[in-house]
Amino acid sequence: MSQNKFIVRKVAVLGAGVMGAQIAAHLANAGVEPILFDLPAKEGNKNGIVLKAIENLKKQNPAPLSSKSRADYIRPANYDDHLELLKECDLVIEAIAERMDWKLGLYEKVAPHLGADTIFATNTSGLSINKLAEGCPESMRSRFCGIHFFNPPRYMHLVEIIPCATSDSVMLDRLEEFLVTTLGKGVIRAKDTPNFVANRIGVYSMLACIHNAQKFGIRFDVVDDLTGPRLGRPKSATFRTADVVGLDTFAHVVKTMDDTLPNDPWHALFKSPEWLQKLITAGALGAKTKVGIYKKEGKTKLVLDPASGEYVEANKKGDDAVKELLKIKDPAKRFAKLRESSNPEAQFLWACFRDVFHYIAYHLADVAENARDVDFAIRWGFGWSEGPFETWQSAGWKQVAQWVKEDIDAGKTIVNAPLPAWVEQRDGVHQTDGSYNPSRDSVEPRSALAVYKRQLFPARLKGEAEPSYGETVFENDGVRAWTYGGDDVLVVSFKSKAHSIGPAVLEGVNKAIELAEQRFKGLVIWQTEEPFSVGADLSSMLPAFMSGDWGAIDNMVAEFQKTSMRIRYSQIPVVAATQGYVFGGGCEFVLHCDRVVAALESYIGLVEVGVGLLPGGGGCKEFALRAAQEAKGDLFASLKDYYMNIAMAQVAKSAEEGRDLGFLRKADVVVFNQYELLHVAKQQVIALAESGYRPPLKVKGFPVAGRAGAASIRGQLTNMLEGGFISKHDYYIGATIADVMTGGDVEAGTLVDEQWILDLERKAFMTLLKNEKTQERIAYMLQNNKPLRN
Missing domain, CATH: 1.10.1040.50 (N-(1-d-carboxylethyl)-l-norvaline Dehydrogenase; domain 2)
Known part of the structure; x- marks a missing residue:
């Protein structure tokens, strides 16, 4: 094969069954244009079989698509009318039924239409790759191998590559690099034995x-x-x-x-x-x-x-x-x-x-x-x-x-x-x-392929050397701040259970920002293992809660808000690298970062309603501000979706859905391989620093929807209450969130600053915390790890 840089622009998937359609879906997730082939339908639209498969992708759970809109990028095709499209494809993945005769018949049909360097891979779970290769036209054999995705392809990390005797080694390396970085997979090379590894x-x-x-x-x-x-x-x-x-x-x-x-x-x-x-x-x-x-x-x-x-x-x-x-x-x-x-x-x-x-x-x-x-x-x-x-x-x-x-x-x-x-x-x-x-x-040492240099801390096996997470710069009970690789980027990782955020984490993040401002190009918030954060550590509030020391809790919430704002207005770029749950206070930190590098499987949400509270670390403020900045003449219409995210405790089921819901911005980066997160996040910090980073100027004033906006939301909540869709306490929480996000008792269009909303947010948080029904929800969550609807 030629030694030119290998870029995968289009991939054809042959076979629109369960696996073929879901492989096409994951290619679309990754921004690779998939062409999904199947037999021509006997009646109606000749692409009918594929079109039905694409529609089914939108209904499946767990969702094969990172966002339903990704289905629009899958191009339907059939073997009668569209074989010439194969010439445009850098990779063709055959995923039809596990029958040797059917597969070989299809290879004969498509071989004349492949590009000179097109890689051809069969997605099989057990057929002999060498026997399939022997039945291939000779022109295909050096570009042929087995590729075995696991079901469901979006979520299962493993892909087996199975070379045959004639597989070109450069081709195999190219395929592995594509699978690892673009599709986010863990690749092993299996021998051609039944059912592989x-x-x-x-x-x-x-x-x-x-x-x-x-x-x-x-x-x-x-x-x-x-x-x-x-x-x-x-x-x-x-x-x-x-x-x-x-x-x-x-x-x-x-x-x-x-x-x-x-x-x-x-x-x-x-x-x-x-x-x-x-x-x-x-x-x-x-x-x-x-x-x-x-x-x-x-x-x-x-x-x-x-x-x-x-x-x-x-x-x-x-x-x-x-x-x-x-x-x-x-x-x-x-x-x-x-x-x-x-x-x-x-x-x-x-x-x-x-x-x-x-x-x-x-x-x-x-x-x-x-x-x-x-x-x-x-x-x-x-x-x-x-x-x-x-x-x-x-x-x-x-x-x-x-x-x-x-x-x-x-x-x-x-x-x-x-x-x-x-x-x-x-x-x-x-x-x-x-x-x-x-x-x-x-x-055997690990693979020396360049793609693995992006994995600073790859998956480790017991018996291998323990990973050394760099040189400690600062450490307390809540966090460890450290450097790795000599690039002048400070990394902060939480030490708390499920990376919950309590006083020690707040103190540690502030100290890490201070150190980064003094000595480093910027800061990455990254955890050495999932999740990113389950949010505020409610148990850390228990002593003050039990003794009725509301002032101490109020100070804790104020400190949380100050930390979020410190992240926003620090003198160095702060990048969050997320994976797994990004809930509550963890989400609020993310909302205030300069950039987010999110693993595709980042599940982001402001979920405080589940314990009868509202976001108290700047989440309500941030969504009210974003609504105002994005409004095109109709502030309330812009605010409504953000309000529903909080009031319904919406959780994005992928990083892309997180972008659709407004938790991530257009400039934020989605990474498909979780082991590349830290590398990409550090590169983002370096790029921001090298481009002359300055923190955003503080917003002097932005418009809010005011008491009229809050009244409109209350009207909708009343309908939901009377319809039996929400409880009285749900109504009370929803109305309280509305009051905060619309700016309180002011006229629509009134200009307020961030601190105005933060003060409303903190006051409302404390009011809800003192409510008996909310206290029941918190106790139930701490005891049973699931929400109570009361």
Whole structure:
């Protein structure tokens, strides 16, 4: 391939089924123009199949589109009329049904229409890439490879690239860089073996779990109670995951393993259990048919009893004694206790771990280039907090290997295949300089591709060197301010739980700004892990609240407002780098920054209404100001949407939706790869500083909607109250927010300054805080972590 800079302008997706349409959606999210192809419709508009698929994207939950308007960028096409469009595409992704003959027939059809350098990738979860390549026209073979997105493509971080024997290495590198930065993916390169890495090991893990559940007589609901978050895995655990994926889809992957892995020692395990086959025959396919392993009758959740074939109430939990064992922090002690226990549930858990360790050790050389790719595949593709090799190594490599060997020798494992020799020769698979590759008997360093230099703190594995978050400049109980990389940018990270904002964080942010003004080009607010911030630390107000020291709380709110304004008017650029929840006070900080660099999956909102309050750290003021600045003759119309954001506690479900709702501005940057956030945020600070940064001039006066605007909002609230849509306390909160955002008891069009609204905001916050109904909401939230509607 030519060595010119590779820019992806357009991508064709062949096949408008579930995966094809959602891949096209995510391309549109990323600002890449997708052309979505399918067969011509037999009746009506020949693009009818694709147009229907695009409409369906707007209705799905979780949303494949970062904003519904992104659907407009997907260009519909069909194979009869539009193949010439392929010449314009830098990348073509084939995503039709998993049939070799259909795929090869399509390749013959499209090959003459591809551009000279067009990359052609097949999105398959299990077909042999080399066999598909052999069936390709020769002109395509060097530009051909496998690409395996995980469902749903917007949210699942993993993409597997599967080279074939003829794949051009430059092409593969280009594709990886595009996937990593533009689409925000975690890429691993898999060997061309059935189901590749993640599905091969992840589905084996589920089959081993099913096998051991039967062996030890553990109910399905108990299995799910034990194998979900308690093991650092998704809430859907094992059997609920099968329901979510679709029992037919799960069975299809199992059948692929059965058909294509006849020499795998575990081959006998690759069968769908009889109870699963019966469910599929009956059309009980899981979540998509509302009945599968689980189902609901009214409000009662039922689970299948495989022995009787009947559903029973899903009300059983794991044994408390076993759950206590899972809380042991030292993994070596935890595994020792599980293995020693005579409790069937403990034996079940040890067996599940042991059988996965056995399998990954035996097959590492077959399926992946190194142990790192296995662990990331399972973490990113199946949502485990730790990969299986990480878990093994952190529990003591040699001791666990010895236990596995003893169980093999005792006939306790699923098969008696021996552990490979390299297992006993090593102390682990992850170390500072890389991860073990048994094929070469060497340690493989991380990829040297330029794109990974943008990841200052990439995803780490246990066993690798702990990340060093730079040099500390200042630290208190709430924050750490630090530098990294010698670029004169100060970074401040919160130390509080869920990065909530209390007095120590406020003090720390102010100190960080002071230091940045003295010595640095600017400041980035970035957290070393999700979320960005859940907002104000309500529990920090409790002592003053319990003693009725309202003055202390009033001072705390005033300090919050001053910190927001300090961010706004500091002498250096302040950039927020957000990911995950950006709620309440965290959102208010973001609103006052010079620039925001937001990961696509930033969920931004002023949610104080949920605890019976209003934004007290400058959020009401900022939205009133933005409404005035954006008004084109009709201030109330501009204000209304901002008001609804606060009154309805609207949360943006993506950074782009955050822009649509007004939480982010046009100049703010959306980043697709969370590991690039800090790099991009620092570059924004440097760019602002180098361009002669000056803080914005203080607003002398801006118009407000006044008492007439507040009255209009109250009228709408009255209708909602009388219709039973809101409670009396909701009405009271809504009216209070309206009074603040419209400027209080003044005429429409009156010019006020920021401090005027801040004073109204703080006074209203204190009034609501003293209200009994609000106090009930706060207590309920602190106790139950969910809002009370009273």
